[in-house]
Amino acid sequence: MKTIISLLLVLISLVGCAKQPAVPAKDQSVKNAFEALNGQTTSNGQPYMEVHIPEDSLFEPINEEDALQLLESGTGVLIFEFPECPWCRNMMPVVDQAAKEMALSKLYAFNIREERDQITLGDYGLVVVNEGTEFYRKVLEILGENASIYEGLNDPSIRRIYAPTVFVIENGTVISSHVSTVDSQTDPFTPLTEAQHQELLDVYKEMFEVISPVCLPDDAC
Secondary structure (H helix, E strand, O other): OHHHHHHHHHHHHHHHOOOOOOOOOOOOHHHHHHHOOOOOEOOOOOEOOOOOOOOOOOEEEOOHHHHHHHHHHOOEEEEEEOOOOHHHHHHHHHHHHHHHHOOOOOEEEEEOOOOOOEEEEEOOEEEEEEOOOHHHHHHHHHHHHHOEEOOOOOOOOOEEOOOOEEEEEEOOEEEEEEEOOOOOOOOOOOOOOHHHHHHHHHHHHHHHHHHOOOOOOOOOO
16 A cells, blocks of 8 residues: 555656746847847937836737738737837837736737838929838728828828837727827937826826726726
8 A cells, every 4th residue: 555655656746847838938029129229329429218128018029910910900009119219218118017007918019110111392292212111001001091191291191100109909990099108208318207107108098998908997897
């Protein structure tokens, strides 16, 4: 009897020590890209604002195919950003905080810097400096009037994705969007004040409520 019990204990210990499947490491590429510019300066000598993104942030990089699918039929939050953008450096920790407080699971982030077109208004009309990528043109086509008007061209039919822009999408429909940070922030190289931080946080939380299991105070859910 003792031998049987001993064998059972050995088997139990072996099962307990069995190697468990490895948990995939979280993709920290968004965090790393933003924090890589800490202590660096722009080409004009302007120091980049320090930004620190938590290791447990909800940011998940998204590729072109998945971004288009999200815009056409998915549900979630899509952020167009790039690390060199001073407005983006201000808002990224705030949007992450808002998403966590609203119990979201992911924030899809796409670096838009090298994708966009560049158009200027010359003496004889529009000048296309850079046509942008095919992906970018598809995004603009899908977004339609949900994309911002391209400033300075005197043509409201021409659209552009400014960074940062946050889109809340439900079943392929843009429910809401927010560009930049808050109106009172005039210098993006300066961190948001406590009041500005709270204002932007409230903006994002209200946007996220439609796809969140959490209700904001005074709202009927």
